[in-house]
Every structure is written in C-alpha cells, then in structure tokens.
Amino acid sequence: MFETVQEVRAALAAQKYIATDEIATVLFLAEKLGKPLLAEGPAGVGKTELSKAWSAVTGRELVRLQCYEGLDESKALYEWEYAKQMLYTQLLRDKLADLLSGAGSLSAAADRLAQEEDVFFSDRFLLPRPLLRAINSDAPTVLLIDEIDRADAEFEAFLLEVLSDFQVSIPEIGTIVAKQQPVVFLTSNNTRELSEALKRRCLYLYIDYPTLDEELQIVQLKVPDLAPQLARQAVETVQMLRQLDLKKNPSVSETLDWARALVTLNASTLDPDVLDNTLTVLLKYEADVERARRMLSRQQGGNGHGRPYR
C-alpha cells in the first residue's frame, strides 16, 4: 500500500501526527513484514496516538484492548453468552421435544441431540472481546494493545499465539485463523520488563520526548490559535522543565493542554501571573510545581519576560 517511508510520513502528517524519520521507518517495516510494533517510552509522547493516526490513515477500524492487572482471556478474547444460551434452550424446548419424539431409545435420542450440539456452541453465542474481534473481522483492523506492561506475565504469554500466528484456539469451536491479518501496536510505559519471548516477536520503537523543533511543530499543528512567538516560549519552557529533576516530566499531551489553556486565557506573554495560574496544567505534583516556580522566577529576575536565557 505504501511503497516508501516518505509516503508513510506524509500520510501520518495528513492526520496531524508528526512522525520522526524513525517512527515512519519502523511503522513502514511493521506493515511490510507483518510484525507487531512495540512502542516504548515515557508516558504521553504519542504512542497510543500513533496507532489512532495509523487507523485513520489506512481507514481500518481501531480495536483497542486496554490492559490492566488481572486481565484474563475471558475479557480479552471471548466469553460464552450463557444467558442467551439459556434463553434459546428454553424457547426451543418444544422444537427439541419434536426432534426427540421419534427416537426409539435413550441413546438414539442422545445421538439426535448430539447432532444439534453445534447450534449451542457456535459463533452465535460467542461474545467476542477485542482480540477475537480484531482477528475475526472481515475488514483488516488496527489492533492496539495498550499498556501491556500493566497486564500480568501470564497474559503476556497468552498473547504470544495471537501475535506470532494471528490465530486463537477456542476449545469448543477449534482454531480461528485471522481472515485479515491485523496491524498490531503494543505500547508500554516501561513500568516492568516485558518477556524476551514477547519482545522477540515485535519490532521495537523507542519514542522519546521530541526535540524543541519537533515539539514546536506539534504545538503549531494541534493548537494553531497560539501565537508563534508565545508557542516558542511555551515549548522552550517545557523543554527546560524536562531538564529539571522532576517527579513527573511534562508530556507532549500536557504541553498541548497548556498551549490550549494559554489560548483560552488569551495570554499574550508568559508573564509570572500567567505562569502561576497555568503551571498546574503542566505539572501534577505539588513539589514539582514549587520547584518549577522557583526556577522560573530566578530566570525572570533577569529579563522580566519569562523568556528563559539560552
């Protein structure tokens, strides 16, 4: 579908996703080799956003599986719809009586019933969860397995079959092979080490905080209402905050929130008042806010415009 890396990059840009050369290359490879893409990096650098943009680019449905501790097969893959099965059994009771009425012996009746067994363990009563939905879909999909590091190690092992062969086994029905191979994105915030086996099956992409120019580009694209001069100041401030030893660094999405806040407040410069009021959009710990305030006021002592010295 895409023949060159540049095309991938341009298509993502059209969806307002600024991809570095690395992101575009790895994504291109994932598509070409039919391999899952494992994106790691700090929170809020656009790992999840990448899969959303890719689903928009390719026009494929995005199937999302959010991982959490205790996630198991019945929530990720499929579950039998017991209530529906019960209901059908009750409603079809007369029909079943008809079916069995002609049988001479008990075993003959059981045989007849056995022939109809498939009715109750069929797709009809299968409640597909995200993984099965992605595999069973007639149109190709984008499967996003978000924050895989939150799921248990056992679930990771269970994913291996899905990721390497794109098939799942359901004991009552058999193995379901993907009609269309989905593009799989896995994201991880690196809160724990993933297993070697899982990593081996994926292409690896480490997304770090963007550089000043990249981030400025992102802000200008996503928040076009912000004046260019102010946008640059804001991004410079954020980049500087990331140099501090903070508990939680401001992420790209927080930069965008901040930029939107500045637009809403109609700010024209980053003066101390504006900073004071909006810093909490950027920083989520009281200690971090204090620290940033101290640093910024020190710098503002110099030129009074909140513009950091370079």
Next chain:
Amino acid sequence: MEDRIVRFIAALRASGVRVSVAESQDAWRAIEALGVGDRERFRLSLRATLVKDADALPTFEELFPLYFGRGTPPLLDPQAELTPEQQQMLREALQELMQQIAADLQKLLDWLLNGGGPTQQDLEDLSAQAGLDDFPSMSPAAARRAARRMQRLLGWDQLGDLLDQLWEALAEAGMDPETIEALQGQVAENQARLEEQLGDFAGQTLRDNAVEDAPRHKPLNDLMDRPFGSLSPADMDVLREQVRRLAARLRSRAALRQKRGARGKLDPKATLRANLRYSGVPFEIHYRQRRLKPKIVALLDVSTSMRPVAEFFLRLLYELQDQVQKTRSFAYIDHLEEVTPDLLTARIDEAVIAVLTRLPPGHYNTDLGASLRQFEARHLDAVDHRTTVIVLGDGRNNFNDPAADTLGRVSRRARKLIWMNPEYPAQWGTGDSDMPVYAPLCSDVYQVRNLAQLADAIDRILV
C-alpha cells in the same frame, strides 16, 4: 556486506545484547524491504529488529559506526584544483622530500596529498604490525590507544615538520600563497578523516577479536556463591540480570504454588455459570480464587558498613517493587527515609544512585533504634496483618539504644518479620552488633551474603 552484518550481530551479542536467531532473520527481511542504499534507513531497520531494550540502544549506537562507518567521506584529492604547473611543482617538492624519509611516512604523505587513502590490505598490515590482536580489552579507550599506535607506525608524529618543509619548498618554488593555504586546508581535512578511518578500523578489529575470544557463558554457579562485596563490575552486570530473572521466577512460582495449594471458599457465581451446560446440575465446582496479594515493607541499612552490598540490595528492592505492587521501601542510617517513590519513578540505575547520594554514609553514625522509632511514629500504617517486613542490615548500631520494644511491636503487627544480614552468624553480637537482641523478635533471620542464599531467603518470603 552480509558478512559484515553477521559480524555486527555477533558483536552485539558479545556486548551483552540479546539477539535471537529469529530477530536476526527479521533484520534480513527488514533490509530486503528497505535496501541498504540509505544509510540512516539501514541503521533504523537494524535497530528496530535487533534491539528490543531501551537500555541496549546506546550499545547499538556505539557499535554501528564501527561496522558500517560513520559515513565518513573518502579522502579529498588536493591536486584536483591545481593547474598542471602547480601539480608539477608539488610533485618535485614531494620527490625531494620523499628521498629523505622512511617508507611508511612516504605512504602516509602519498595518501594525504593524492587523496587515495589506505586500502583494506594496508589497514590489516598496519594492525598486524601494531599488534592489535594482542590488545586485552575492547573498550573505547583501548580502541583509541590502538588507533594511536597505528598512527605512530605510520610516522604521524613527524608529519607536522614534514608538511612544514613541504610548504616552504613550495613557496620557494614560487607557488602563490593562496594555493598553498588551500592545500594546507585540504591536507588538514584529510588528516582528520584518515584519523577517523584508523579509529574505526581499530575499534572494529578489537571488537572482532573480543567476539572470538568471548567465553560463551559466565560461570554462574561460582557467582552464586561469591559474596556481594567482592564482585567486579562485569560480575555485577551478570548478577543484576540474575536478580531480575530470580524475581520474575519467584513470582510465577509463588502463583503456581498458590494455584495448587489449598482451595478457598465455594464461588456460587462461577459454579452456576460453569454448570449451566449441565442444566444447573453442579458437576464442576468452582472455588473462589484466593488472590495472593503480598505486601512488603523493606528497611534497608545504607550505612558505611553496609555500603558494599547496599547497591545490590537496592537493586533487589527495585525488582521486588516491580514484582510485588504493594511494596514500600525505606532506607536508614541515622534517620529513616522512604525511598519508594525513587524506586518507582526512575530507571533502575538512576534510582539506585539517587538513593545512595541522598543518604550519604557518615562516620559511625548508624542509629537503627532512632530509625525504628521514626518508622513506628510515621509509617506504622504501612504494616498490617498481610505485610511481610524485611530488614536488610547488619544490626550494627554504634552502641545506640536498639529500641527492641519498637521492633517487637512492628513484628507483632506484621505477618512476618524477616531479617537478612550479610554478616556471618559468628559475628552477630560482636562489637556494636545488636543482632542477639533483634533476632528473637524476628520470624526468620537469614544470612544473605550471596545470590544463592538470597534466592533461598526470598523463596520463603513469598510463601
């Protein structure tokens, strides 16, 4: 090219990056898809397929230029812009100079002024002369040393004088100053590029040698039994890896044991659901799964006497915190500080360094008693009947009040109190050690001097 990629992968493995056969296959497929024409794309396709760990990325970046060049352009040809007469002048001046100097230096001068550059054969001869095969290490510093040695063999040190002579001779022969200046610039550029080429070659040769010599497996069992304090940095790396594996294994083992262990209460919901297919006749009984949710509170002594092993224990706590969500970690010397957030937010190396610098070792200032009282006053809510409290320390208290009653209260409140001491039991109670006071208050006391003992002790914590 193929051979080079294979050697590159081998070098990655030798530097401790895990690359499986499946991954190297992926790398080949990726190269097929993107080609080798664009150097940057080529680098990215190798990186995405071979390196799956953010920690290993620097190793990759360090090795890549050694095998595929920095993209350094070949040497310039300084004579390209000279007129025929000027070329003649240069040749004559060179000839005169060449007669006075050694063969190696002649070669060097020739490369710099004619833009040829050394061939692969030249480089290999040079490295053989420089004895690169006998270099013991493959560190960047060793590579620089090796490159320097190759330069010396070429007569690099005399080059400055020689070039000065050349410029003088050219000026005498009547070449105009601007041309000479341009020539000087180009030769200086060539010198820099040649230096870089030699550096890359030396680095790559040392790597290749190291790959050939690398022992396949480190003697692990030996490491398991060696005390933490006496380990070299390389041993530490192996140990770190082991701790990580150990923690992961312990967790799955604990889960398995719990599954096989005593069953809990009847789970009516799950039983009803499971037996719908038997029209409600309970053939399959389901029990409520008892979820193992261990809570751990760890107190770590980072005082001077414990420093050699403190880093190691901190790494252990970091991994433990990864595996067991409800872990709270405290470090103490003369007072107690909670280090849970440090271990939670930062990456492992930064976290360890952060904690160790925040609590610098003092001179005979350990006060476990005060730290314990502080713990009781401020953090006792962390301990409940499900909590396992682990104290990692030598119990050396500088003759301060041991505050045994406080530890007793903590112990009664907790599910278990476990003490891990790196000292030999024979040393407990000697000097300022308060171990005999503390030991009776603990559910278990272990001597943990090495990894084998540690594995043993942790195994029992998670039960």
